[in-house]
Amino acid sequence: MRITGAEILAHPQSQLKTVFPISVDADRVGTDRSHYIKTERLVLRRLRPHDVGDVTALVSDWDVAKQAGSIPFPYTTADAVDWIAYADAAWERGSEYIFAIERGTDMRLIGAMGMRLKRGWQGPKGHIGYWIGKPYWAHGYASEALGAFKSFCLNQVGMLHLVGTVFADNERSVRVLEKNGFYRQRLQWRTYPDRGGKRKVWVLQWSPGSVDAMS
């Protein structure tokens, strides 16, 4: 099964069988519930059960959900409950690290960002996904969060290669990745039964040596 962008952030429990844990210095990440990443305007922290309401409200917007291949739609409270439980279990297994994104000024949950570890022929790759609630778009939040999250993936988890897979018409997301040093590696067709069938996707990659436009 292929994943794209934000869909890793809303995987139903039933798809867990496609995940396999890889220990890439996962012990350095720890399972500390208080683990967080701070940026100038944001705090990335682990999801909590009481995030269900905010997650449901933000992801149930088609403009957010449509950019992921398998976020359920309509998106319900039950989907958010399952996803938060999934995120917790995946973190404990060391197979995926998903953070809620909070705005620093009022600690409002505005989005989420995660990395799933997968084996690739060059070694482990971290597949990045994210979403920002529509009311919070165009403030540079995704770009800012990704800058810090990328450091977490590289320095704390120990990844060498990061990948983002984006519907080709999702220019905003391509831009967020490119601003953080990802480059367009290939354009290909993939099938997403719940998103109109065959879709063109960009696979963007970050590897050592990629130029980071944010720094």
Ligand SMILES: CC(C)(COP(=O)(O)OP(=O)(O)OC[C@H]1O[C@@H](n2cnc3c(N)ncnc32)[C@H](O)[C@@H]1OP(=O)(O)O)[C@@H](O)C(=O)NCCC(=O)NCCS
């Ligand atoms: C993609 C998404 C995360 C971007 O969040 P955001 O916080 O608004 O992003 P940022 O403000 O950091 O950056 C957006 C960039 O896209 C640019 N942009 C906006 N609309 C654009 C368009 N139609 N075409 C090209 N670039 C566009 C912005 O100008 C900005 O770049 P800049 O800082 O160089 O000006 C958000 O729109 C979202 O969650 N969408 C739905 C879910 C999704 O697409 N997830 C990713 C799946 S791969």
